[in-house]
Amino acid sequence: MFELFSSFPPDLLLFLAGVLFVAGCVRGFAGFGAGMIFMPVAASVMLPSTAAAAFLFIDGIVAMPLVFRALRQCDWPTVLPAVIGAVLFVHFGAWLLANADVLVLRWSIFAIVTGLLLLLISGWRYENKPTRPISFGVGAVxxxxxxxxxxxxPPVVVFWLASAREPAIVRANLIVFFALASIGTFIAYILNGFFTLQVFHLLIMAIPVYALAIYAGSKGFSRSKPTLYRKLAYSLIALAAVTSMPALDPLFR
Structure with missing residues (x-):
């Protein structure tokens, strides 16, 4: 059986399955955050491009039922401009990555994400109805x-949580946003040849594990209190801030 997974030792597969299950439960519950859990771990034991391509494929396939349900519930006037902003400006971010000092960029990300989290924890709320330019700007960031x-x-999570909308709408917005914004990433990964045989070996294990985890997380969301959703979102943003801090590289990389 393990010949199917010939690119990976059995003990590594079991370890990755455990990490992926936790990530999938979070994704099913919150609508986001799985990449923040899976990617730092997976990128430490395989090529980052392999980890990213495998996760993009897994999440794109398995989370599709979440997307279909969220399409009917999300707030399209704020989601679409944010998606357009993200798709356009991801190329500027890639340009910065290629041309700017990486250490400066990473400390800047840490400062931005931490600032957004502190703003949210402070109780600040965006009381006005979000306009298309504001939604576009948040998506661009x-x-x-x-x-x-x-x-x-973090930018879109903070934006929609601060709007005081109910967690079900926030979750639906995030699910649709990430699904649509990832289309450009799929194309870029195909053009760059990231979907290798090693990626597809990993998918054989990962798809059923991730599907079961997303189902469990979705069931948990349907039975949870709104306050629990907000606390989990805060925790995931904090996780993104901590794992992006250059000073902690010895722990995460």
Whole structure:
């Protein structure tokens, strides 16, 4: 049986399955955050491009039922401009990554994400109805951060949580946003040849594990209190801030 997974030792597969299950539960519950859990671990034991391509494929396939349900519930007037902003400005983030000092960029990301988290914890709320330009701007910031380091979630999470919308709407917005914004990433990964045989070996194990985890997380969300959703979102943003801090590289890389 393990010949199917010939690119990976059995003990590594079991370890990755455990990490992926936790990540999938979070994704099913919150609508985001799985990459923040899976990527730092997976990138430490395989090529980052292999880890990223495998996760993109897994999440794109398995999370599709979440997307279909969220399409009916999300707030399209704020989601679409944010998606457009992210798709356009992810290329600027990639350009910065290629041309700017990486250490400066990473400390800047840490400062931005931490600032957004502190703003949210302070109780600040965006009371007005979000306009299309504001939604576009938030998506653009998310795109730049995603192009630099794949940490695109915090700006849109803070934006929609601060709007005081109910967690079900926030979750639906995030699910649709990440699904649509990832289309450009799929194309870029195909053009760059990231979907290798090693990626597909990993998918054989990962797809059923991730599917079961997303189902469990979704069931948990349907039975949870709104306050629990907000606390988990805060924790995931904090995780993104901590794992992006250059000073902690010896622990995460």
């Amino acid at each position: 998310a795109g730049v951060l995603g192009g630099i380091s794949q940490v695109s979630g």
